[in-house]
Amino acid sequence: MSIEVITRKAGSFVHRVQVASFEELLVDVPTVVGGEDSAPDPHDYFDLSLGACKSITVLMYARRKGLPLASIVTTVDRDDSDERRAGENAEYRLSVSMHFQAEDGAELDEATRQRLLEISERCPIHRLMTSTRVSVTSRDHRQLKSGMTATIESA
Numbered sequence: 001m002s003i004e005v006i007t008r009k010a011g012s013f014v015h016r017v018q019v020a021s022f023e024e025l026l027v028d029v030p031t032v033v034g035g036e037d038s039a040p041d042p043h044d045y046f047d048l049s050l051g052a053c054k055s056i057t058v059l060m061y062a063r064r065k066g067l068p069l070a071s072i073v074t075t076v077d078r079d080d081s082d083e084r085r086a087g088e089n090a091e092y093r094l095s096v097s098m099h100f101q102a103e104d105g106a107e108l109d110e111a112t113r114q115r116l117l118e119i120s121e122r123c124p125i126h127r128l129m130t131s132t133r134v135s136v137t138s139r140d141h142r143q144l145k146s147g148m149t150a151t152i153e154s155a
Helices: 042-063 110-120 125-131 143-144
Strands: 001-005 015-019 025-027 069-081 094-100
Touching: 025 042, 042 069, 042 094, 042 110, 042 125, 094 110
Parallel strands: none
Antiparallel strands: 001 015, 015 025, 069 094
16 A cells, blocks of 8 residues: 655645545644644654554454444543654653443443453554564655665664
8 A cells, every 4th residue: 555645835844645545634744843733743643543543443342242332532642752862762652541432321341441441452553553663665756666775774
């Protein structure tokens, strides 16, 4: 699968993102770094992918097990205060809270809520963020045609 990210207009940090045949998504940066603050920034998309994946994973499990789960509100809070610190001790912390609503509007019992939280930690994005080594290769589009590549490794 390819995702295309295209500058929306010259001189702007706003980008249009095309994922398959879905509606366009927009990406921007906060005004403090020169953006228009007109759309989520890349960190927001990173964080929301975790929240969405956890919710979907739990809903799939609940349906498979016949649990009376109607909806989930997932909140992802970010602490990026250490992110820019160099070295292995740099840390990007995400705290996720989940509220589960039963079909009849009642609360689910404690054991079921705990099990759903355990299941949420099995979502593919959680695993990707916490236990998978990710490799990123950046290329000039012309290199794709010529077969040349340049890999930039980041720790």
